[in-house]
Amino acid sequence: MASLNYDWRDPSLPIGALDSGLGGLSVLREIRKALPLEDLLFACDCGKAPWGDRPGSWIEDRVMKIAGFLTAHRVKAIVVACNTATSAAIDRLRSEFPFPVIGIEPAVKPAVRMTKDGVVGVLATTRTITSNRLESLIERFAGNDRVIPVACPGLMEQVEAGEFHTTKTRRIIEKYVGPLIDQGADTLVLGCTHYPFLADEIQAVAGKDVVIIDPSPAVARFLVQRLTEEGSLRKAAGRTAVSRFWCTGNPDDRTETLQKLWSPEVRMESLEDAWPPLRDAL
Known part of the structure; x- marks a missing residue:
């Protein structure tokens, strides 16, 4: 030490x-x-x-x-x-x-507690999605619920550029969030600290009834x-x-x-x- x-x-x-x-x-x-x-x-x-x-x-x-x-x-x-x-x-x-x-870390535990339909999406970077820590969180807390991790290349860069509400940003979000909603996700975990700055756009794409969890x-x-x-x-x-x-x-x-x-x-x-x-x- x-x-x-x-x-x-x-x-x-x-x-x-x-x-x-x-x-x-x-x-x-x-x-x-x-x-x-x-x-x-x-x-x-x-x-x-x-x-x-x-x-x-x-x-x-x-x-x-x-x-x-x-x-x-x-x-x-x-x-x-x-x-x-x-x-x-x-x-x-x-x-x-x-x-x-x-x-x-991605807020898998509270997301599993909050989901009503038993499907949770985790939006994060490639490194987080493939990490042993996320795998462990899912194994420990998912139970019978389905947790779907999605790597989101490009989203961080939009925040760094200050592009929070542009057409390009909305299209990238639609690319990642749309398939999760189609699979029945009613709860989304923001697994990258850049993503809370896009929460309004993510909510707009996901729909008002989808719960978005920011662990900050x-x-x-x-x-x-x-x-x-x-x-x-x-x-x-x-x-x-x-x-x-x-x-x-x-x-x-x-x-x-x-x-x-x-x-x-x-x-x-x-x-x-x-x-x-x-x-x-x-």
């Missing part, structure tokens, strides 16, 4: 979060709602995204390098706001760092629980919480979408300039 040169239980320290791209902001916004006093640091690998079709060892290496950047900023917890990264690297992260490491609020609640257990929640009011954002690639290319998803006042900073180990070649 890594030896940190700071007291990670200090309540004044920030919370770190990471993702392959901007989708992790769907988790971060739930964290901000639940923890309005906390400073938040978000680092994403837009320059190398998407991760969903990358080898697991490559993803693990990238996650560990970004985690190194966050620990250099003395975080008291890391949220892996990415299903793909959780599958590939959560065990390594938890073995390396003593502070809470929170991951995210549950991740925020679990983070609150773990920080409470460790005694590291920030309780002092009277200050404005800080939110900072870094990405690989050209930060100017991502700032406009970041401002749409977070607020007009924020800007993206260069992760590679701040943390040279991330300048590695593909």
Whole structure:
């Protein structure tokens, strides 16, 4: 386990979060709602995204390098706001760092509880769909219900481009969601953190009676629980919480979408300039 040169239980320290791209902001916004006093640091690998079709060892290496950047900023917890990264690297992260490491997984268990017709669709990246973690979730919780995993190449890229309600985005969603509805799915799990930003479009394609499950609020609640257990929640009011954002690639290319998803006042900073180990070649 890594030896940190700071007291990670200090309540004044920030919370770190990471993702392959901007989708992790769907988790971060739930964290901000639940923890309005906390400073938040978000680092994403837009320059190398998407991760969903990358080898697991490559993803693990990238996650560990970004985690190194966050620990250099003395975080008291890391949220892996990415299903793909959780599958590939959560065990390594938890073995390396003593502070809470929170991951995210497709919400199969609540979906099975909520389905009325016994058919659940899981929308995710190729890496998540083929992961042992998803297979295990289905084996543990599906019971007699049918869980249909669907890989959705292209959806993440639409979010990264800020194309939430375009004709192209609707057509991609129809390609993946339409067959699930035809097979009787009445519950859809958003198994990639980019997809909540397309929830309105997914709902429109699926129909108003189809339940769509976003696991992000549950991740925020679990983070609150773990920080409470460790005694590291920030309780002092009277200050404005800080939110900072870094990405690989050209930060100017991502700032406009970041401002749409977070607020007009924020800007993206260069992760590679701040943390040279991330300048590695593909």
